[in-house]
Amino acid sequence: MSDNQKIPFLDLVGLHEEIEKELLPVFQNTLRTAGFIGGPMVEGFERDFARFSDAAHCLGVASGTDAVLFALLAAGVQPGDIVVTVPHTFIATTEAISQAGARPDFVDIDERTYCMDPAKLQEYLERECYFDRETGKTFHRTRKAPVTAVVPVHIYGQTADMDAILELAHRYKLIVVEDACQAHGAEYFSKKENRWRKAGSMGHAAAFSFYPGKNLGACGEAGAVTTDDEALAQKVRMLRDHGQSRKYYHEMEGYNGRLDAIQAGILQIKLRHLAEWNQKRRQIAARYNESLRGVSASLVLPFEPSWSRGVYHLYVVRTEERDQLQEHLTKAGIGTGIHYPVPVHLQKPYRAMGFQQGDFPVTEKAAAQILSLPMFPGLTLAQQNRVVEEIARIEKIIGSPLTAQPVVRA
Numbered sequence: 001m002s003d004n005q006k007i008p009f010l011d012l013v014g015l016h017e018e019i020e021k022e023l024l025p026v027f028q029n030t031l032r033t034a035g036f037i038g039g040p041m042v043e044g045f046e047r048d049f050a051r052f053s054d055a056a057h058c059l060g061v062a063s064g065t066d067a068v069l070f071a072l073l074a075a076g077v078q079p080g081d082i083v084v085t086v087p088h089t090f091i092a093t094t095e096a097i098s099q100a101g102a103r104p105d106f107v108d109i110d111e112r113t114y115c116m117d118p119a120k121l122q123e124y125l126e127r128e129c130y131f132d133r134e135t136g137k138t139f140h141r142t143r144k145a146p147v148t149a150v151v152p153v154h155i156y157g158q159t160a161d162m163d164a165i166l167e168l169a170h171r172y173k174l175i176v177v178e179d180a181c182q183a184h185g186a187e188y189f190s191k192k193e194n195r196w197r198k199a200g201s202m203g204h205a206a207a208f209s210f211y212p213g214k215n216l217g218a219c220g221e222a223g224a225v226t227t228d229d230e231a232l233a234q235k236v237r238m239l240r241d242h243g244q245s246r247k248y249y250h251e252m253e254g255y256n257g258r259l260d261a262i263q264a265g266i267l268q269i270k271l272r273h274l275a276e277w278n279q280k281r282r283q284i285a286a287r288y289n290e291s292l293r294g295v296s297a298s299l300v301l302p303f304e305p306s307w308s309r310g311v312y313h314l315y316v317v318r319t320e321e322r323d324q325l326q327e328h329l330t331k332a333g334i335g336t337g338i339h340y341p342v343p344v345h346l347q348k349p350y351r352a353m354g355f356q357q358g359d360f361p362v363t364e365k366a367a368a369q370i371l372s373l374p375m376f377p378g379l380t381l382a383q384q385n386r387v388v389e390e391i392a393r394i395e396k397i398i399g400s401p402l403t404a405q406p407v408v409r410a
């Protein structure tokens with residue numbers, strides 16, 4: 001098979017070729033000014049990304065992991081607290097919780113959106129926790145620790161059902177930090193507010209990753225915190241910069257967690273293309289939906305509820321024959337991914353916390369069945385057709401049709 005018949009899971013080279021002329025001056029300007037840390041490019045990007053995300057403040061940081069960590073710390077999470085999230089996420093979400101000195105706890109996801117199931121969060125808070133009026137805090141009954149924050153993860157580019165989560169957080173006095181690392185530009189229709197809201201503008205703070213493969217990716221590591229809260233923003237400014245309020249005057253111990261000027265400059269330019277790239281991703285997803293529906297009635301396609309306008313960071317299908325399907329596509333030269341094969345609660349670092357197989361069945365089932373198909377703005381119609389054709393051929397190859405649940409329609 002020649003290289004041009006291969007279809008990558010993600011093509012970052014092609015994407016950067018298209019805008020190379022726009023990007024090169026960023027490197028030249030940075031070399032000529034030696035303004036590597038901070039300065040106008042960082043401030044410019046922060047201003048533009050805050051506007052893009054409908055947030056009052058954006059603070060550039062070194063990675064999405066730092067963004068979750070700094071958002072939690074700045075919002076007031078203390079050592080010994082419990083922070084609730086989902087097991088269906090990249091481990092960075094729980095790493096950041098642990099790095100803040102807190103203990104991650106989990107609630108399961110919704111089977112169709114793969115995001116936090118608000119009903120499971122409610123069940124967790126009602127059954128396993130109680131609200132103590134004297135302290136104004138929520139406590140876990142058996143773990144005997146305060147539950148102070150919830151981190152919904154907007155997985156695959158689609159937000160969690162935030163009205164319900166925000167309502168529960170309000171009732172139980174929980175901080176909400178959105179993990180928006182995969183959801184730059186995703187929108188949520190809030191019935192409560194009767195308007196569309198952007199990912200990153202709904203919680204007390206939100207974390208974004210600009211890891212190269214993200215919808216908005218740097219040419220290296222980068223991340224950001226967004227928030228409407230000026231005091232929280234000021235804390236993140238200090239945390240990312242060794243706790244200093246001005247040079248060599250330290251209010252606290254912080255981190256070396258700043259955003260490089262070169263990355264900020266690149267991100268500022270790429271941000272101008274993001275709305276168009278996200279639109280292309282939505283078109284590609286719509287085309288996959290249309291053609292895959294015709295191919296296999298048993299392949300579960302992504303579900304976009306009426307309250308969601310996703311940005312398809314990933315296009316994830318689901319089938320019990322996932323491994324055969326992936327193997328077949330690999331042999332056909334088509335790149336795929338599994339996001340993620342092992343739920344976080346079953347990963348080695350969390351074993352000592354007593355989690356077991358069966359604790360979060362929806363996540364566990366998803367982890368065994370999901371497959372991410374090629375998805376990037378430059379994916380051509382011909383490439384997409386070949387992916388669909390190869391999926392159609394699997395039936396003949398494995399000798400039986402794909403046998404997951406019926407297609408869920410939006």
Ligand SMILES: Cc1ncc(COP(=O)(O)O)c(C=O)c1O
Pocket residue numbers: 063064065066068089090092093153179181182208209210211222223
């Ligand atoms: C859901 C989620 N949270 C957090 C992160 C961490 O971001 P980074 O890799 O920039 O540290 C990622 C990135 O992969 C992610 O997908």
